[in-house]
Amino acid sequence: MKREGVLYVMSAPSGAGKTTLCKEIIDIFPGLRHSVSYTTRPPRVGEVHGRDYFFVEHAEFSRMASAGEFAEWAEVHGNLYGTSLETLKESRAQGIDLILDIDCQGARQLKGRFEGGVYIFVLPPSIAELRRRLDNRSSDAPEVIERRINNAAGEIKEARWYDYIIVNDKFSEAVEQLKSVLIAEQCRALRLIQGLSTIFDI
Amino acid sequence: MKREGVLYVMSAPSGAGKTTLCKEIIDIFPGLRHSVSYTTRPPRVGEVHGRDYFFVEHAEFSRMASAGEFAEWAEVHGNLYGTSLETLKESRAQGIDLILDIDCQGARQLKGRFEGGVYIFVLPPSIAELRRRLDNRSSDAPEVIERRINNAAGEIKEARWYDYIIVNDKFSEAVEQLKSVLIAEQCRALRLIQGLSTIFDI
Numbered sequence: 001m002k003r004e005g006v007l008y009v010m011s012a013p014s015g016a017g018k019t020t021l022c023k024e025i026i027d028i029f030p031g032l033r034h035s036v037s038y039t040t041r042p043p044r045v046g047e048v049h050g051r052d053y054f055f056v057e058h059a060e061f062s063r064m065a066s067a068g069e070f071a072e073w074a075e076v077h078g079n080l081y082g083t084s085l086e087t088l089k090e091s092r093a094q095g096i097d098l099i100l101d102i103d104c105q106g107a108r109q110l111k112g113r114f115e116g117g118v119y120i121f122v123l124p125p126s127i128a129e130l131r132r133r134l135d136n137r138s139s140d141a142p143e144v145i146e147r148r149i150n151n152a153a154g155e156i157k158e159a160r161w162y163d164y165i166i167v168n169d170k171f172s173e174a175v176e177q178l179k180s181v182l183i184a185e186q187c188r189a190l191r192l193i194q195g196l197s198t199i200f201d202i
Numbered sequence: 203m204k205r206e207g208v209l210y211v212m213s214a215p216s217g218a219g220k221t222t223l224c225k226e227i228i229d230i231f232p233g234l235r236h237s238v239s240y241t242t243r244p245p246r247v248g249e250v251h252g253r254d255y256f257f258v259e260h261a262e263f264s265r266m267a268s269a270g271e272f273a274e275w276a277e278v279h280g281n282l283y284g285t286s287l288e289t290l291k292e293s294r295a296q297g298i299d300l301i302l303d304i305d306c307q308g309a310r311q312l313k314g315r316f317e318g319g320v321y322i323f324v325l326p327p328s329i330a331e332l333r334r335r336l337d338n339r340s341s342d343a344p345e346v347i348e349r350r351i352n353n354a355a356g357e358i359k360e361a362r363w364y365d366y367i368i369v370n371d372k373f374s375e376a377v378e379q380l381k382s383v384l385i386a387e388q389c390r391a392l393r394l395i396q397g398l399s400t401i402f403d404i
Contacts, residue, residue, distance in 0.1 A: 121391065126401055156402045164389045165398065177389050184386035187366045187379050189323065196367065199328055200358045 003195050005096040006185055007035070007088055007114065011107050012122035013152030015134045017168040021122060022101050024171075025178050032182070035087070035100040038064065041079035054084075072102065072109035088114050097182070104158040111161075118185050120178070121162035125169040127152070205397050207298040208387055209237070209290055209316065213309050214324035215354030217336045219370040223324060224303050226373075227380050234384070237289070237302040240266065243281035256286075274304070274311035290316055299384070306360040313363075320387050322380070323364035327371040329354065 012018035026032055038054045040061050049055050056064075061080045065073055073082030083100060091098050102110070107119060124130040130152055134145045159165055164181050168174040185191070214220035228234055240256045242263050251257050258266075263282045267275055275284030285302060293300050304312070309321060326332040332354055336347045361367055366383050370376040387393070 123398070123402070153403060159391060159398070159402075160395055162391045164386065165391045165394045166389055167394075167398075177385055180382035180385035181389060183379055183382035184366065187368055187383060189361060189364045189367045192367045192369075193362055196325070196361070196369075200325070200361075201355065 003095055003186070003191050004116070005092045005094060005098065006182075006191070007092065007117040008032075008097070008099045008182065008185075009107050009110060009117050009119045010099060010101050010122065011104050011119075011155070011158070011162070012168075013124070013130065013155045014148045015130045015137070015152070016122045016124045017133070017171065017174070018101060018122045020171070021166075021168065021174055021178060022099055024175050025182070026099060028175075029097075029179060029182055032097045032099055033091075035083060035091075035098040038070070038073075038082045038084060039079060041081075071114045072106040074103070074106050074109075083110065085113065092116065104155050107162075108158075118164070118181070119162040120164045120166060120181060121159040122174070123156065123159060123165055123167045124152075125167055129169075205297055205388070205393050206318070207294045207296060207300065208384075208393070209294065209319040210234075210299070210301045210384065210387075211309050211312060211319050211321045212301060212303050212324065213306050213321075213357070213360070213364070214370075215326070215332065215357045216350045217332050217339070217354070218324045218326045219335070219373065219376065220303060220324045222373070223368075223370065223376055223380060224301055226377050227384070228301060230377075231299075231381060231384055234299045234301055235293075237285060237293075237300040240272070240275075240284045240286060241281060243283075273316045274308040276305070276308050276311075285312065287315065294318065306357050309364075310360075320366070320383070321364040322366045322368060322383060323361040324376070325358065325361060325367055325369045326354075327369055331371075 010018055010022055026034055036050065036054060038056055038061060040056060040058045043049065043055050047053065058080070061082065064070060065082065069085060070082040071085040071088055073080060088098070110117060111119065124133065127149065131149055134140060134148055140148070166174050166177045212220055212224055228236055238252065238256060240258055240263060242258060242260045245251065245257050249255065260282070263284065266272060267284065271287060272284035273287040273290055275282060290300070312319060313321065326335065329351065333351055336342060336350055342350070368376050368379045
């Protein structure tokens with residue numbers, strides 16, 4: 001039965017485990033794809049244009065932004081990142097489910113510009129556990145960890161306006177919850193009615 | 203983490219498999235209970251007051267209906283059936299998840315009188331398959347089957363205003379979908395924010 005593709009927008013404070021969760025769900029969920037962003041950042045070793053990112057020049061990115069071609073865009077550490085509105089619309093029309101890993105500011109922009117997205121916020125079970133996870137990464141300097149913790153407090157306030165909150169305490173449970181959200185959204189009457197009207201007279 | 207109980211309201215045309223689906227989900231889903239209705243019908247062998255139904259006299263049922271104590275009530279084959287508004291409110295406050303197996307008319311009444319319910323409609327994969335299932339039951343006379351099929355067409359039109367639609371083609375998949383709806387609804391930000399505000403400053 002044909003239905004529209006769904007856009008899942010995932011946000012979380014750094015250390016909540018969002019990236020691992022996104023990777024896992026793409027591996028296990030049939031047909032789900034990662035939304036590919038545009039960026040002005042140079043490719044890293046192993047990154048493939050069109051798979052990891054669409055790598056574009058600064059001038060081309062600016063042109064796209066001015067022309068309103070981005071559903072959201074932002075500057076991070078001097079590089080520009082954006083999501084093409086056209087790609088989102090095409091995926092929706094073709095019935096392709098996309099997952100987009102994005103910060104709260106980007107998610108807010110997106111919500112204003114693209115209809116029908118499903119917004120999911122990933123939370124750590126507590127600030128203490130978030131700190132423990134950031135400490136264990138051991139990739140960040142103490143002052144970076146402090147900044148991340150402070151930022152987290154602000155980001156967590158944004159959870160209010162998301163559709164779903166997944167508390168990532170046990171990873172397997174968080175995966176189960178995320179998978180359930182995806183299955184449940186596929187069962188939403190609003191998404192199914194059109195397809196069903198060809199089978200039943202509704 | 204404390205949260206409000208959720209009321210799941212299930213409707214379906216006869217033969218779609220709703221009853222089996224409800225039984226299965228109550229067996230496998232932690233904490234989920236069947237909502238117990240009031241009825242004027244006499245108890246059948248093995249039925250227990252307070253577990254299967256609250257069996258009441260006609261006069262008591264009428265008093266309750268007049269006093270507005272039912273979230274919904276209806277007459278079926280000369281017997282009265284109703285759902286107590288107070289029970290629903292108490293379960294919600296106590297964090298108890300309830301499942302209520304009810305026809306479209308009752309579900310409509312309920313939606314008008316009780317906030318926050320989750321409405322789930324179970325569909326057969328096709329009218330032909332519905333007919334096959336009703337034929338296979340072999341408990342119904344041909345004219346009863348015809349009436350059920352005709353009723354189904356009308357009931358299916360009601361699917362539009364439900365929150366979720368589960369197409370019961372393969373039973374195991376329908377169970378998985380129903381389970382996913384329940385887990386996803388537990389992850390709804392609106393239901394979690396209050397509980398989370400005690401952990402995080404949100």
